Amino acid sequence: MKSFMFVHPFFYDTFIRLLYLDGLKILKKIVGVKKNVFEAGCGYGRLQKYIDPSCSYSGIDLNKKFIAFGRKRNRDIHVGNVLDVSRYRDSDVILLADILHHLTLNDARKLLAIAVRFAREKILIIEPTFVIIGSYNNFFSRIIGKIMKWLDADGINEIEKWLTRDEYDALFKSLKESNNIKEMRITHFRRHHFVEMLV
Ligand SMILES: C[S@@+](CC[C@H](N)C(=O)[O-])C[C@H]1O[C@@H](n2cnc3c(N)ncnc32)[C@H](O)[C@@H]1O
Numbered sequence: 139m140k141s142f143m144f145v146h147p148f149f150y151d152t153f154i155r156l157l158y159l160d161g162l163k164i165l166k167k168i169v170g171v172k173k174n175v176f177e178a179g180c181g182y183g184r185l186q187k188y189i190d191p192s193c194s195y196s197g198i199d200l201n202k203k204f205i206a207f208g209r210k211r212n213r214d215i216h217v218g219n220v221l222d223v224s225r226y227r228d229s230d231v232i233l234l235a236d237i238l239h240h241l242t243l244n245d246a247r248k249l250l251a252i253a254v255r256f257a258r259e260k261i262l263i264i265e266p267t268f269v270i271i272g273s274y275n276n277f278f279s280r281i282i283g284k285i286m287k288w289l290d291a292d293g294i295n296e297i298e299k300w301l302t303r304d305e306y307d308a309l310f311k312s313l314k315e316s317n318n319i320k321e322m323r324i325t326h327f328r329r330h331h332f333v334e335m336l337v
Pocket residue numbers: 178179180181182183184185198199200201204218219220221234235236237240292294295
């Protein structure tokens with residue numbers, strides 16, 4: 139079942155702003171200027187406002203309401219599955235923001251393999267760090283983990299599990315190695331991992 143957050147962008151936007159405040163303000167610096175950015179799992183394209191205006195931005199998502207909302211605001215976003223290669227565009231930066239933890243590990247690996255094919259410079263993964271609270275093996279964590287799964291239910295996937303910090307580190311490392319990524323940089327900023335994979 140879809141959580142209220144994914145029913146209308148207004149709910150998502152309000153909740154996510156309260157949760158992260160200005161947590162994405164370093165995105166502009168990480169992405170740089172005059173880049174083509176393609177976001178897989180773009181929602182309603184809210185990240186466009188965090189990148190430099192000299193960059194082009196496009197994206198795909200399966201939430202039709204989110205896409206229609208973003209398109210009304212002139213965002214170059216389209217309905218499409220992140221696992222469908224035919225929906226991608228070659229771009230300097232492939233952005234995967236807040237999407238990996240929605241997918242099974244198997245699909246996360248497929249997504250990375252696709253992103254590598256289309257990224258000219260880098261893949262930028264953004265994942266929340268606070269979600270590891272849901273991964274601990276105690277009563278409170280299990281309750282919090284269930285509430286987070288309910289809140290973050292996108293209506294497309296079922297979140298399998300919340301990863302521990304070590305599991306996140308292991309996942310990033312294995313994605314780097316299995317895709318022959320040249321260099322990986324990880325920045326922690328305001329409750330997010332920013333993982334740059336330079337191709
Ligand atoms: C937490 S939201 C993040 C949205 C956006 N990246 C942002 O940061 O605002 C996750 C998004 O992934 C989308 N999504 C999940 N699985 C998908 C799939 N297989 N194909 C396309 N979009 C998908 C959902 O519809 C949802 O909009």
